[in-house]
Amino acid sequence: xxxxxxxxxxxxxxxxxxxxxxxxxxxxxxxxxxxxxxxxxxxxxxxxxxxxxxxxxxxxxxxxxxxxxxxxxxxxxxxxxxxxxxxxxxxxxxxxxxxxxxxxxxxxxxxxxxxxxxxxxxxxxxxxxxxxxxxxxxxxxxxxxxxxxxxxxxxxxxxxxxxxxxxxxxxxxxxxxxxxxxxxxxxxxxxxxxxxxxxxxxxxxxxxxxxxxxxxxxxxxxxxxxxxxxxxxxxxxxxxxxxxxxxxxxxxxxxxxxxxxxxxxxxxxxxxxxxxxxxxxxxxxxxxxxxxxxxxxxxxxxxxxxxxxxxxxxxxxxxxxxxxxxxxxxxxxxxxxxxxxxxxxxxxxxxxxxxxxxxxxxxxxxxxxxxxxxxxxxxxxxxxxxxxxxxxxxxxxxxxxxxxxxxxxxxxxxxxxxxxxxxxxxxxxxxx
Amino acid sequence: xxxxxxxxxxxxxxxxxxxxxxxxxxxxxxxxxxxxxxxxxxxxxxxxxxxxxxxxxxxxxxxxxxxxxxxxxxxxxxxxxxxxxxxxxxxxxxxxxxxxxxxxxxxxxxxxxxxxxxxxxxxxxxxxxxxxxxxxxxxxxxxxxxxxxxxxxxxxxxx
Numbered sequence: 164x165x166x167x168x169x170x171x172x173x174x175x176x177x178x179x180x181x182x183x184x185x186x187x188x189x190x191x192x193x194x195x196x197x198x199x200x201x202x203x204x205x206x207x208x209x210x211x212x213x214x215x216x217x218x219x220x221x222x223x224x225x226x227x228x229x230x231x232x233x234x235x236x237x238x239x240x241x242x243x244x245x246x247x248x249x250x251x252x253x254x255x256x257x258x259x260x261x262x263x264x265x266x267x268x269x270x271x272x273x274x275x276x277x278x279x280x281x282x283x284x285x286x287x288x289x290x291x292x293x294x295x296x297x298x299x300x301x302x303x304x305x306x307x308x309x310x311x312x313x314x315x316x317x318x319x320x321x322x323x324x325x326x327x328x329x330x331x332x333x334x335x336x337x338x339x340x341x342x343x344x345x346x347x348x349x350x351x352x353x354x355x356x357x358x359x360x361x362x363x364x365x366x367x368x369x370x371x372x373x374x375x376x377x378x379x380x381x382x383x384x385x386x387x388x389x390x391x392x393x394x395x396x397x398x399x400x401x402x403x404x405x406x407x408x409x410x411x412x413x414x415x416x417x418x419x420x421x422x423x424x425x426x427x428x429x430x431x432x433x434x435x436x437x438x439x440x441x442x443x444x445x446x447x448x449x450x451x452x453x454x455x456x457x458x459x460x461x462x463x464x465x466x467x468x469x470x471x472x473x474x475x476x477x478x479x480x481x482x483x484x485x486x487x488x489x490x491x492x493x494x495x496x497x498x499x500x501x502x503x504x505x506x507x508x509x510x511x512x513x514x515x516x517x518x519x520x521x522x523x524x525x526x527x528x529x530x531x532x533x534x535x536x537x538x539x540x541x542x543x544x545x546x547x548x549x550x551x552x553x554x555x556x557x558x559x560x561x562x563x564x565x566x567x568x569x570x571x572x573x574x575x576x577x578x579x580x581x582x583x584x585x586x587x588x589x590x591x592x593x594x595x
Numbered sequence: 596x597x598x599x600x601x602x603x604x605x606x607x608x609x610x611x612x613x614x615x616x617x618x619x620x621x622x623x624x625x626x627x628x629x630x631x632x633x634x635x636x637x638x639x640x641x642x643x644x645x646x647x648x649x650x651x652x653x654x655x656x657x658x659x660x661x662x663x664x665x666x667x668x669x670x671x672x673x674x675x676x677x678x679x680x681x682x683x684x685x686x687x688x689x690x691x692x693x694x695x696x697x698x699x700x701x702x703x704x705x706x707x708x709x710x711x712x713x714x715x716x717x718x719x720x721x722x723x724x725x726x727x728x729x730x731x732x733x734x735x736x737x738x739x740x741x742x743x744x745x746x747x748x749x750x751x752x753x754x
Contacts (some may be wrong), residue, residue: 191736204617207723208660209619216750234618241618248689290596291658307660307686313750321736354654360681389652391681450605539614558656560609565672 169425170254171327171361172394176179176302176422178233180285188326196226197284197301197315200307201233202270202535205289205307207245210252216550221256224282225415228260228279229253230270237523238542260412268507268533271295271475276507277408282397283420287314292475293555294385297394300401300421304392322326325391328353329430332369334439341485343477343555343575344376346384349436359389361431364424369438375404383476384557387451388389397421402418405452444453445553445588446573449561457578457590465572469552470495470583471564472540472576473504473531477555480510482576487519489580489591495527496586502544504531528583540564546571596645596722597672597734598744602633604650608683611654617661625661626668641674643670646712648704650676653694654683667692675719675730677701688737689746695719700728725736 168185170178178186178217179196199222201209206229206342213221221227233250234242248263253261260279267273271292274280280296286303287293289311295302306320314320330349350357363385365378373381378395385393395401397419410417472478472486484507495501503523505511514520523530529544536543538556546552546565552572554564559571572588581591610633612625619625631635647666649654653676654662663686666674677698679687687694689751693714700719704710709722734740743749 191734204614205658205660207620212747215747218752219754240674245618245620289658291656293658307658307663307682307689309660309689309746310685313689313746316750316754323734323736355655356678356680359652359678386656386682389655389680477653514677539609541614541617545615556600558607558609560607560656562613563609567632 169429170313171428172364172396172422172424173327173392174324176283176285177236177322177324181280186324188324190324191321192324193319193321195319196287196314198226198228198280199311200230200270200284200286200288200290200293201230201311202233202290202400203235203246203249204233205311206249206252208308209289209311209315210248212309213315216312221258221315224257225259225412226466227258227315228274229258230262230267230273231264232267232269232533234541235264235534259414263271266508269475269478269535270443272479272506275299275379276408276419276509279412281405281417281419282401283422287311287320291386292383294390294392295379295383295475297382297385297392298375299405300395300397301394302394305386305543312379325362326431327358327364328358329433330363330365331367331433331435332365333367333435333437334369334494335372336438336441339443339573339577340441341577342373342380343439344441344444346381347446347451347454347573348441349426350388350452351444352433353388355450355452356389358385361390363388363390363393365393365395369436371398372438374481375400376479379479380476384451387557396423441577443445443578443590445578446559448559448570448572451557451559451573460588466551466586466589467499467553467588468547468550469544469546470499470501470579471537471544471552471554471556472579474556475506476557477576478504478506478510480513482555483510483514483519485576486580487522489577489584489594490526490528491522493584495583499583499586501528501583502531502537503528504537505533507533509556537564553588555579555581596709596711597642597646597650598638599646599704599706599708599710601704602649604649605652606633606649606653607656608654609656610660612659612660612665617659622664622668626665629665629669630721641669641671644672645658645670646672646676648701649674651678653679655680660686663687663690663692675700686735688740691741691745695730697728697730700730703728
């Protein structure tokens, strides 16, 4: 009997952070945290729970990150009160990584951009899309406010070690097929609880064909398959990204640690994905797993009232460039509103400097500052009864973007931009 | 004892408590909107001790702890489902709101059935049909978390 047993990438990161040589699926462990994150919706209740846990100092004032990004710039008085509570908590606890409106971006685009998360980290965040950082080879997962409070107090959190599904990616995606199409087609295949309690571990030669932005989008929506986390192996592209995005926060040093799954690690199942066979994919109401290819969708002539391009899923600069490529010299269709939301101030600035902003405004789009607003029906594009949106966000649940009888179709920036131009769900390949 | 509300698979946190109300922080204010996007009558008719019986993947979607909070605040005794989304599952334990995994109970119980739960033994009794169902036993760690009074007390004791 040996105490060495093969582990998945996720299991190795968790074991290292729990001070253990080996962990097995189902085991309860306590792991140290590199980052504990909250926003303007989850931070204020976490602050209340933190005081109930005895208050005092947070475990490390550089490792708590607070991002007022959801209802900001404040949409109403109650939202302003939440932001104020978050700001006061940050000030009282001396939290270094509190980012005010004007600096802050949508958290899951912002943290990697600012180098606040690196390979090998363990991150919990009071936001379900915290799983995004798996793109960097980190273990990251969403939790509720009380868990955030516990993380801020102890610098540790309990986890049940997950088993994993291995997704072997092969080949290269075709033109207009992006990370969004990869993850939507996977969720369509395995279902919205297809990876419940499990890790989604990506592997195969197809990984190298995916940009970091594609990987962020894919890891971001692991939660939409019920997963605890989604994670990519660390490769040249990861290392280049990390080198280009150093952490400059005062007193916070980040040291990437590369973990790789053992060759003989056990997986609950293995799913092969041929990237070259994928088509742009759209999730119809009201589940992210309710997918059709753009060819099936376009044949249905689905009229839209609004297109939203942005969010933690698809608000990165490459998403903006894709939208600009399609919108350049064109106009948004009559009767359609197109709302474009770059995810961070840096991306906003890049859009201005590199000409995307001008293209958007000339095409008749709204060009918004960073905010999560429209994704969950908060502000900046709420839908009325009977209205229909194509959106690059991550959820199309009943009432997600507004009225319970409004509809959301999830798609890539290319599909959303092409649909904004025609007014119906459109294959970008037929437009350009 | 209370009556059962019955819902389907993948009841998500956006219908349990829509994001448009997350600018509120008091449980009493939030709970006025519990379940309203899936069941407009829920808030008006729910009574202390009632239970929600649902399909698989209950609580899918966002990490908002406000979801189990509004169900607890509504007076519900528990949610029974074959499976729960993992963040909802974790949040429910952390705030001390009971959830029970039972495929058998979730399929046998009908809307309006009178349900009584023995939490210590995980036994769900359907008084209307005269049946009982056994819920999945809790992992030892989760039992310990409940016995120590939820995550707040668990953390407090360790600081």
